[in-house]
Amino acid sequence: MAIVELKGISKSFGQVRAVDGVDVEIKDGEFLVLLGPSGSGKTTLMRLCAGLERPTGGSIVIDGSVVNDVPPRERGIAMVFQSYALYPHKTVFRNIAFPLTVEGMDKAEIRKKVEWAAGLLGIGHLLDRMPSQVSGGEKQRVAIARALVRRPKVLLMDEPLSNLDAKVRHSARDELKKFQREIGVTTIYVTHDQAEAMGLGDRIAVMHEGKVRQIGTPDDIYHYPADTFVAGFVGTPPMNFIEKDGLLTGFRPELFHPAELISDQDPVRFRFRIERVENLGAYSLAYGTIGSVKVIANLSPRLRIREGEERDFGVSRQDVRYFDKQTGAGIRR
Amino acid sequence: MNVRRLLDRESVLAPLLLLPVVLYVVLFIGFPFVMSFVYSISNVTVGNPDFRVTGLGNFREILADKVFQKSLLNTFIFTFVSVGLVLVFAHALAEILIRDFRGKWLVRFLIMLPWTAPIALGSIGFLWFLDSLFSPLDWLLRAVGLLGKPGALFGPMSNLYWFGRPDLAMAAVIGVHVWRLLPLATVILIAGLNSIPKEITEAAQMDGAGYFRRLFQINLPLLFPVIGVSILFATFFTFTDMTVVWVLTKGGPPPHSTQVLASLAFLKGIQGGDLAQGAAVALFFFPVLAGIAAIVLRLVKKAVVI
């Protein structure tokens, strides 16, 4: 059952079409990631769901009713901003309690719920502090606790991890996924970080220039990109493209190996001129050209490869993807 | 649709919150502003409320009036001389106050006094300071031998009679304006100086630019908007002021040696009861104010960064 349905949603700011006819259905309890580069319209799409912007076209349905004209407070949603937007003049307790206070809930009930939410996020000991007295990671938990305390139908998160430093970010990602599964809240999550998207999302919607280019499981997105944009945006280093037989042939760097190592009897073969090798410890990257096109191979560091040599490389046929040369759209074979 | 929903609409809430201010501004600034134009082309007086449009007669009469000519001239002299002096002094003072030293808050409080204390009260201090008999300033000049002896720089009399001589009365008015505006201009300049990134000065030093090259090619161009702002405000406050003149000299000594537009408008419009002529005199502010407003508007639109 879909809890959020976006039907032909558009939003223009003057001449700029920030969101351009998006159709997405989000299932109950699902973790959907909106992934895209900055300016792709993903944050605008989330703000439309939240009710902070009004759509110029299409309709938003939450839990069965159209909410285009419903203000944020009546949509049953909660949101975690990138900056966490904690109220600087309220203690952590009163920050988390605020949505309940506005509802006019009685004090004992509020205390119970705040303690539940704070316990869930492991910030019970911080309740009397001011936001300025807690760390970045703790701020993020306070913001999430405040979002959850009302038991929203949908939880919206706008790059909630991007203000954390790299070390904390990994563990925060892990915890985020765990508690989301635990309480099963439907979540829409905006990010430009594809690793975050792959790790967190049940499904990912890749956005570009206001449109959803592909929506699917992380596996789908990675292995069966719908077009050259998705293929290029997801994966580091990105997919290699070679023109062959009037089509664009795409293959992932880590599936591009010396021909003799491929188990496939009849791989797609290329003559690869290696120009530079970067040993990164866990793997090494070989930069070079096929004909005049630059490509990258992701190889085992144990493989002996010399800079300047030219070798037969190949990709197993099942791992090659084809795209239309003009439109960039994927072609299934 | 209920009221709560209606108030959520920006197109309803925004005008609603603005309405009181707009209403007040229109009624008590906009309307009188228009009225001052209407008055200036009419014959309205306090005693004679029936209203007749008389065209540009008031302006013709005023322009031919020697007192008006004198007031207009005085206004411009006071403004230009005061603003010029303020700028020179403010630069020196800003260079001093931008440093850190002990007891700075007290120094700042004392130096800011002329601007922060009510100007009418500050001017009262000058009444005594420049009194015809007991002036402490005259006493000081006598003490150092510049006054009150044959051959002294300021003459042999025991007092200068500041408010009795046209030139000295004008100097006094200008002095008080400078005294009052110096702190304002200084604070604005300090804000400007503080906003010049240290890296720029350091980079210029590294590039081998000397003091004067730095001053003229880096500091002054960067400070230009800020200097402009202090000129604008200093001009505005001197040009339209009548408090200083009114407290110190009431436009005297005769004949109207320190009369300015504002005090003349007051004399004619309020004390003389001739609203039409008073309004016509005050309207001579308008071109200068419109000029200031136009510059302000351009600066705002250009969004110069401090």
Added chain:
Amino acid sequence: MLKKILSKAGFCGGLAFFIVFSASPFYIMLITMFKKSHDLFNPTNNPFILNEPFTAEHVKLLFTQTLYTTFLLNTLYVGVAVVLITVALSVPAAFSLARIAGRWGENLGIGIFLTYLIPPTLLFIPLSRIISVLGLQNSLWSLVLVYPTFTVPFCTWLLMSFIKSIPREIEEQALIDGCSRLGALVKVILPLSVPGIITIIVFAFTLVANEYIYALAFIQDSAKKTIGIGLTTELVRGDVFYWGALMGGALIASIPVALLYTFFLDRIISGLAMGTVRR
């Protein structure tokens, strides 16, 4: 080395010069208010020091024989009333201009700021007519009604830039947490604007204490005068000057206003300059 000493001497000399230049009238007020009349009115006596033991006779005269306390109280009444009106008008307007109204809001904000450039000396003639039509001559209400003409435009502008500096997300968070637009204003933006509101309160009050022209034009009744016109018109009578009392009165009223103003100086000036130079 020599250069350093010279620069230090120049600095100290400059500092001393400016302190004397700015503060000496107030120093003279202080000395004069405590001087015996006998000392005061002898032109050969040093006017910068007390030549005879200090006296409180002028201060006593000021508070018992004159309307000085009435002037102070009148100023206070008008000040409080004007501050209330200013806050009531400016806060919602500033919020609306800063947050809700879009492009036209910005232009309207600039428009309101520009009305600050229409000085009292241009408006007092038509306003005096309006006051007399309303029958408010010689009433403190005339001042209460008219003073917001110079407090409201500036304070609205000042508060608008203050509110703009509060992150928009905090307000959007409040909307999501269940507030209406108005609720977000009252529950979140208003508490966060308290420093800005205090600034406009102080500024509006000091402007009222400073005002001279309207009071001079509208009020003739001695008992209704505010501090500025009260001192200059009631204690300066022809040639009879109560100099000690006059100086004392000016100083006593100046200091609290100046202290208040100085405390908020940077905020007020940056607001003033922000009309033309944005942050």
